[in-house]
Amino acid sequence: MGSPRSSGGVPVYVMLPLDTVSRDGQLQRPDELAERMSRLKRAGVEGVMVDVWWGIVERDGPLLYDWAAYLDLAGLANRIGLRLHAVLSFHSCGANRDDDYHVPLPRWVTDAVARDPDGLLFADRAGTKSDEYLSLWADEAPMMIMDGTAEAARMEHAPPRTPLECYRDFMVSFKGAFAEILGSVVTEVLVGCGPCGELRYPAYAASRGWEFPGVGEFQCYDRRALESLRAAAVNAGRPEWGAAGPHDAGTYNSHPDDTGFFSNGKGRIRSPNGRWDSDYGRFFLGWYSQELVAHGDRVMGAAADVFNGTGARLALKCAGIHWWYRTRSHAAELTTGGGNGVPGYDGIMAMCRRRGVGVTFTCAEMSDGEHPPEMRCGPEGLLRQVVAAADRHGVEISAENALYRCDSGAYKQMVRNSMGLSGDGGGGMHSFTFLRLCDSLMEPDNFAQFETFVRDMSGDSAGGR
Template identity: 40%
Template sequence: MHPANYIPVYAMLQLGVVNAGNVFENPEALREQLKQLRAADVDGVKVDVWWGIIEGNGPKKYDWRAYRSLFQMIKEEDLKLQAIMSFHQCGGNVGDNVTIQIPKWVRDIGASYPDIYYTNRRGSRDEEYLSIGVDLENIFQGRCGLKLYRDFMMSFRENMSDYLDSGMITHIEVGIGPCGELRYPSYPQNQGWVFPGIGEFQCYDNNLREGFKESAEDIGHPDWDLPDDTGEYNDTPSDTKFFGVDGTYLTEKGFFFLKWYFYTLTQHADCVLHIANRAFLGCKLQLAAKVSGIHWWYRDDSHAAELTAGYYNVREHDGYITLARMISIHYGTLNFAFAEMRNFEQNKKQRTFLSNLFNRYLVMLGGRRSK
C-alpha cells in the first residue's frame, strides 16, 4: 500500500501509438513496453487522444475502435490512464516525430474561410489550433468551435464509459491551444521562429480584430486598432517600438491591448474547461490544463515572449496566478510544461522564472502542492 502522500507516476506513450490513419500500430511491441513499465512500478500511462484522428471522417463521425483496443490493453496490464483531449495538430514543434493534423473536413472549411486560424500581423496563418475567434461562430457544419470540443468530449464519455466508470481513467487533460497548451501560437517553428525570439501576437484574423475594435469602442476609443509596432518572430524587445524602453506596451493603449489579449485567452480556457466539467460530470477523475514555460526574456522589463503568448505577466499584473485561479475554479490541476527540467539544464534566468512561478502558485493554493 502506498503512503498517504504518494504521488503516482505516469509515463507518456509515443505520439503516434494510434497513427494518423486511426490504426493501433505495433500492439505486440507496446504490450511489452507496458509490461516493463508495470515491472518498474509505474502506475499508469498518458496518451494523446487526437481529434484529427477520431473525427477525421466527417462531422460527428467519431471512430473510437483503435483507441478502445489501446485502452483495453492498458487495462489488461493493470495500468491507470491519463487521457489528453488533443484538439491541436501534431507536427512542426519540438519533439514531434509524427504528423497528425486537425480533421480534414475542418481544414477544408479553412481553405475557403482562413479566419478559422490564428493570424499574425503580416497575415501568416497558423493551422495548429482553431482561433479563439471562432469559438462562437457556427461555421463548422452548423457548429461553433466550442461545440466541436463539447461534442468530442461527450462522445469520448459515451464510448469510454466502462473505462471511466471503473476508475482506470484517472485524469483528463484538456487541450486548450497549440501543443495542447493554454497560449497563443506565438513562436511557431514552422514559420521560422528560433529561440529566443520574442514571437508575435496572433490576433489579426478578422474575428479577433473585430472583437478588439468592439472592446475599444466600448471604452470610448473607436480610433484604436491592433498594434503595428510589435516586431517579428526573431526580434529582441529592444528591436521593437512596442517592447522597447518606454515602449507602446506602457501606454494606455498598450495596457488595454495586452489586457484584452490576455482576457480573450482566459475566457476561452474558462469556456473549454466548463464544457469539460459538464461532459465528465459524475466521473471520478481529475481535470487538468497545461500552461507553457516561456522563460526567455523573463528578466526583461517587457516580458515580451510571455506577452505575445498571451501571458499578461508584467510588474503591474501577475498573469499566472490569474490562470491558476481560473483553472482551480473548475477543480482542475495546472500542468506546467518545462517543470521537468533539472537545475543544471537551465541557466540562472530560467531557474529564477521557475522559482518565482511556483512560489506564486503555492501561495495561491494556500501552500498546498498540487498533485
C-alpha cells in the same frame, strides 16, 4: 478524484509516443507497446498518458467517432495495472520541437477553414495564418461544414456547428465510449485548449520561421480578433487603440531590445509610443490575456459539464515559456498570452478553480544555469511563479518535462521541482508526466537511471532533494 498521491511522493506517468495510434485509427506495434508498458509498471510507474487526436478520432466526417484503438489501449493499460491519462488533443501535431509525426485537423474542419481562413485561424501582423489550432475568437462562430459522408448528407439541413460545439460533442462521445472505465482506468482527462494542447496563443512555431529564443508575434489579426479589439478599445474610451496590435513589437525572431514595445529603454531601438508598460500596453495586454482566459473558461466549462461526476480528474496544460523571463517585460510570455499581462497566470488559476480543474505545467527538467546568459532564461523562477499562483487559488498542479532528457542532472531537477515546490498540503506536485516513451529510454543504462528517478519520486530515497 484521479490518481491518489503516494504517501510522501509524486506518482509518475509516462507520455506515450505521438504515433501510438496511426492516422487511420490503428493501435501501432501493440506487442512492443505491451512489453514496454509492463517494464514501466515494474519500475513503479503509476500510468501512461496519450494524445487522443481529434484528427484521428473524427477523421471520417463530422460526428463519426472511431475510439477503437484508444479503447484497445485502455484495455491494455488495465490488464497491465496502469492508469491512463487521456489528452483530448484538438490541435494539429507536427509544429512543436522534436515532433516527428504529423496529424492534421480533421479534413472536414480544414475544408471549413479553407472557405473562411480569416475567420477561423489565428493570424499575425503580416496576415500569416496558423493551422495548429482554431482561433479562440471563432469559438462560438458557426463553421460551414460540407462533407460527402452519408451522415453529413443525412444532416444536410442541420445548423452548422461552432468549434466549441465540436469540442463538446467530441467530449460527450468520449465519455460515452469510456463510461465503464472513467475514474478507474482513465483517471484524468486533460483537455487541449490551444497549440500543443497548451492554453496559449500560437506565437512561436518553427513552421513559420521562429527560432529559439525569438520573442514570437502577437496572434490577434484574424477578422474576429480585430473586431473584438476594436470593441474593447471603444469600451475603454480609446478607439484609436483598436485598429491593430502593437506596431513596434518586432517579428518572430526579434530579441526584446530589438523592439520598442518590449525594450527596457536600453536597447538599439527606443520608442516613445506603445511600450508594454504604458497605458496602451496595459490595455492591449490585458485584453489579449483576458481573451485567452475566456477561451479556457469556455472550453473547460464545457468539459466540466460533460465529465463532472465521472470520477476522472479534469486538467488543462500551461506552457513553460521561460526565455526572456529574466527581463522586465517577459516578452515571450506576453506574445503567448501570459506573463505580465493582466490577468496572466492568476487569471488562469482563478478560472481553473472556478471550473474545478487542475493544471499541468511544463519545463520542470530545466535549470536557469544551463541556458546561455544572454537569453535571460528563467525556468526555475517561472515554475515557482506558476506554482505560487496555483497555491493562492487552491488549484492542484502537476508537472512534466518540456524536452526529452534522461541525464542525471535533469532527473534531479525534476525530483527537486516536483517534491518541494507546491504548498498544497502534500508538499509536492499532484503527479509528474515524463516525456516520453521511446527507444532511447529503453536502453539499459538509460532505463536504469529512469528507475532510480521513479524511486526517488516515490519518496523512497533523497533523490537529489
